[in-house]
Amino acid sequence: METIVGIDLGTTNSEISVLEEGKPKVIAVDGDPIMPSCVGIDQNGKLIVGRTAKNRIISDPETTILSIKRKMGENVRVKLGDKEFSPEEISSFILSELKKHAEKYLGKPVEKAVITVPAYFDDRQRNATKDAGKLAGLDVVRIINEPTAAALAYDAGHPENHKLLVYDLGGGTFDVSLVVVEDGVVEVKASHGDTKLGGDDFDQLLINHVLEIFKEKHGIDLNVDLRSRRRLLVSAEKVKRELSDAPFARIREEYIHNDLHLDVEISRDEYEEMIMPLLQKTLQCIQMCLKDASLLPKDIDKVILVGGATRTPLVHKIIRQEIGLDPHYEISPDLIVSMGAAIQGGIIAGDKTHSILVDITPYTFGTGAIGEREGMFHPDIFVPIIKRNTALPVSKGDVFFTAVDNQEAVDVKIYQGEEPIATDNIFIGDFVIKGLSKAPQGNAIVLNLELDINGILKVTAIEKATGLTKAVTMDTKNVKPHLDIAEAQKNIESLLSDEDEDEDEDEYEEVETIDNVEESVASSEPGKQPLLAKAKALRKRAEKLLGSIAEEDAKDIRDMLEKNREAINTGDMKRLAETNTSLEDIIFYLED
Numbered sequence: 001m002e003t004i005v006g007i008d009l010g011t012t013n014s015e016i017s018v019l020e021e022g023k024p025k026v027i028a029v030d031g032d033p034i035m036p037s038c039v040g041i042d043q044n045g046k047l048i049v050g051r052t053a054k055n056r057i058i059s060d061p062e063t064t065i066l067s068i069k070r071k072m073g074e075n076v077r078v079k080l081g082d083k084e085f086s087p088e089e090i091s092s093f094i095l096s097e098l099k100k101h102a103e104k105y106l107g108k109p110v111e112k113a114v115i116t117v118p119a120y121f122d123d124r125q126r127n128a129t130k131d132a133g134k135l136a137g138l139d140v141v142r143i144i145n146e147p148t149a150a151a152l153a154y155d156a157g158h159p160e161n162h163k164l165l166v167y168d169l170g171g172g173t174f175d176v177s178l179v180v181v182e183d184g185v186v187e188v189k190a191s192h193g194d195t196k197l198g199g200d201d202f203d204q205l206l207i208n209h210v211l212e213i214f215k216e217k218h219g220i221d222l223n224v225d226l227r228s229r230r231r232l233l234v235s236a237e238k239v240k241r242e243l244s245d246a247p248f249a250r251i252r253e254e255y256i257h258n259d260l261h262l263d264v265e266i267s268r269d270e271y272e273e274m275i276m277p278l279l280q281k282t283l284q285c286i287q288m289c290l291k292d293a294s295l296l297p298k299d300i301d302k303v304i305l306v307g308g309a310t311r312t313p314l315v316h317k318i319i320r321q322e323i324g325l326d327p328h329y330e331i332s333p334d335l336i337v338s339m340g341a342a343i344q345g346g347i348i349a350g351d352k353t354h355s356i357l358v359d360i361t362p363y364t365f366g367t368g369a370i371g372e373r374e375g376m377f378h379p380d381i382f383v384p385i386i387k388r389n390t391a392l393p394v395s396k397g398d399v400f401f402t403a404v405d406n407q408e409a410v411d412v413k414i415y416q417g418e419e420p421i422a423t424d425n426i427f428i429g430d431f432v433i434k435g436l437s438k439a440p441q442g443n444a445i446v447l448n449l450e451l452d453i454n455g456i457l458k459v460t461a462i463e464k465a466t467g468l469t470k471a472v473t474m475d476t477k478n479v480k481p482h483l484d485i486a487e488a489q490k491n492i493e494s495l496l497s498d499e500d501e502d503e504d505e506d507e508y509e510e511v512e513t514i515d516n517v518e519e520s521v522a523s524s525e526p527g528k529q530p531l532l533a534k535a536k537a538l539r540k541r542a543e544k545l546l547g548s549i550a551e552e553d554a555k556d557i558r559d560m561l562e563k564n565r566e567a568i569n570t571g572d573m574k575r576l577a578e579t580n581t582s583l584e585d586i587i588f589y590l591e592d
Helices: 087-106 122-137 146-157 199-218 226-242 268-290 313-321 335-348 485-508 521-525 526-546 553-570 573-591
Strands: 003-009 013-020 025-027 039-041 047-049 078-080 084-085 112-116 140-146 162-169 175-181 185-194 248-257 259-266 302-306 357-358 365-373 378-386 394-401 407-417 425-433 444-449 457-463 468-476
Touching: 003 087, 003 146, 003 335, 003 468, 013 087, 013 335, 025 335, 039 078, 039 087, 039 485, 047 087, 078 087, 078 302, 084 087, 084 485, 087 122, 112 122, 112 146, 112 248, 112 335, 122 140, 140 146, 140 335, 146 175, 146 185, 146 302, 146 335, 162 268, 162 313, 185 268, 199 226, 199 248, 199 259, 199 268, 199 457, 226 248, 226 378, 248 553, 259 268, 268 313, 302 313, 302 335, 365 444, 378 394, 378 444, 407 444, 407 457, 425 457, 425 468, 526 553, 526 573
Parallel strands: 003 112, 112 140, 162 302, 185 357
Antiparallel strands: 003 013, 013 025, 039 047, 078 084, 162 175, 175 185, 248 259, 365 378, 365 407, 394 444, 407 425, 444 457, 457 468
16 A cells, blocks of 8 residues: 655645654654754755754854745745755755655655645645645645644544534644534534634744844844844744743843843733733634634534644633633644644555545635626626635636627636635636637626636536637746746755755765854854863764654753853853863763
8 A cells, every 4th residue: 555644834834744654743843743844055065954944044044045935836945055046946955854854764765745724825825735745755635724624634633523623823824714523524514714823923023022122222223134033043942932921921032232232121010911812813804713613612512723823822722712722732733734644644555544535725725807896887706616715626617708798818717715705805816728719798708617626626617609718727827936846846946956066075085074163253263162172072973862862851951052052052060061071961861
């Protein structure tokens, strides 16, 4: 039986899972089930992905890319080293890294995958995700919505019938879905969300708060310096996690600007006041989702939390107030989505499972036409054809009529959204059907829209009198310059070939592996060199241990490595000496 992996391609972190003996197994990447969705270039011009790349976001912010998922489907390029890449190409690096570790774990090639996307991802973003998979050498056999995947994973361990509200607050996106599980059928009834709301926004609110305090005190805007911004980002992420467990936390950054230090205490109350307006938006999405499903809060049996940002205590509080239930998170909110994707991969591959998935489209799809609105003529009324929350796959059609005698062509424009005016919705694409027969006004044109199980759209227009037909798959080429897969592969290969040219040099030259050490730092003061050399040696020993020790011990090592990096970054050699000693003690104990 073929193996189809499940991948959660996240804004902040990504995971990969596989179904083994009927149960989803998360595959570790360098000893950690969670891999940061971070891509960078090291000091030798070599591509680095995951935690290694994230470790360099302070020392080398210009060559490190974060949160690329938020740009999926957009016609943009991002700079990595001396080259530019599309969001699909950057995402393919993340997928390739996950694929590599899965192949190592399984001992065989991985060629097929189910990849998850936010339920509110539009057609462009879904196609971009499939293109990223293709560039990574993966046949993406299915795109499924993240809340749907989470419901599948939860149902695997809780086979009883129930109505689930899946609250998915990740690093960059938010989704909520109403899922009904009956006799092994997992059916999504309604979804709502926001593709620009997530934990990254919480981080930015903390950063803005600290920037304002520093500017008021010193008259200096730290936001203009990329390295300072990245240092604040790392601190904000850390403080956000600390405030989930403690009432107070501090953002401390020594020498944040020349000889100026940053030291700001933030209370949980302050933080919750900052993020409350964003969380109110999630409550509005819940209300819309329940309305679409024709249910009341009292009808919900369980609320399932998905995404790392749901660890915020205020999230639990507002859900309790809104739904009247304590949310469930028996399965890790960070891992449940990839596990659900692996279950769906197993279903497709033919594994025996009691679950059957029925997914929906979260958007309405339709076209623009001449019509009346509020008693007035309007040239661009939105005409829904496939309505939101319709089960997939689906095919629906409607008839339209030419506006003038002997009309030779019809320009068909397709939109997705809920606004009454077509152009107020998301434009998906258009095409022209030419060569219509010479007929009086009112010549019938049948327009059919077909959404596949991945939520990707095919449009067909037929002149009813003659059978003249034109069909188009509405992918990214209709809304932005089409991603040329061959050209993208060449672009990727050019980066990888640069690495190959440097391999011989790497074999003979000692490469500094301490992520945040620059040559200038290492050589500026002779007294620093022994401490830096020791830090380097300790890092090598620590990295060898990470894949073979308990998660609690691994976390202690990673925390200590982070303190080492901070000390090196700030040039605090006294602190580095202390952290070297502490790290050496931990390693000595674990090696023994």
